[in-house]
Amino acid sequence: MSLWQKALGAYVVLHLAIAVGGFITNPSFAIGADATTEKFLGIDFNGWHAAAGLITWLPGLWAMTDDFLARVYVWAASVVVLAAAAWNAVDDRPAWVLYLPDATADIVFHVVTVVFLLALLVLRRLTFPERAAGTQLIEADGSATG
Numbered sequence: 001m002s003l004w005q006k007a008l009g010a011y012v013v014l015h016l017a018i019a020v021g022g023f024i025t026n027p028s029f030a031i032g033a034d035a036t037t038e039k040f041l042g043i044d045f046n047g048w049h050a051a052a053g054l055i056t057w058l059p060g061l062w063a064m065t066d067d068f069l070a071r072v073y074v075w076a077a078s079v080v081v082l083a084a085a086a087w088n089a090v091d092d093r094p095a096w097v098l099y100l101p102d103a104t105a106d107i108v109f110h111v112v113t114v115v116f117l118l119a120l121l122v123l124r125r126l127t128f129p130e131r132a133a134g135t136q137l138i139e140a141d142g143s144a145t146g
Contacts, residue, residue, distance in 0.1 A: 004124040005064050008074065011116060012060035018043075019053030026050075035099035043109050044100045052098070056080055067124075074121055078114045085110035 001009075022045030026038035029047040037044035056077060063073035085107045088100050100106050 001065065002067065002124070002127060004120055004127055005067065005070050007123060008060065008070055008120050009064040011120065012057050012064060015053060015057040015060075015113070019050045019057060021045075022053065023047060023050035032093075035093065037099050037101065039102075042105050044102050044106060046099065048098050049100070052084070071121065071124070074117050078117045081110045081117075082114050085114075 018041060022040040022043070025040040026036065026046045027050075028036050029051075030036060031048075035046060035048070037046050037049075039045070043049075060073055060077065063069040088098075088103050088106050088110070092101055092103055093099050
């Protein structure tokens, strides 16, 4: 496993811990006007926000094991996390279940997350400069990687 994949794994575990911590802080799955939040690490959390975090980050544990899957995962997670930030910018109750009254903290957290994910792709590029996106490297034994 490459350095960038290990870094992705560490980042995924960090976000899973944040999601679990958010769930412990406020496990409520109330919806609509009954939805509540509690701050965890400065971010509004409830059961829905924590579940969204688990759904977003759990696949990363599997994806990190393969270079190609890890790249696809990083791009997909970046799109999802950035879309969540954009949605929160226009609605403090996205999907009617997430109540996020402190939009600024949540948006900043999501944008920083995407910046770090994209930095991981830069790390990959610096670690494997001979590999361009979509190319394969043929190993001495004839197997293809990348």
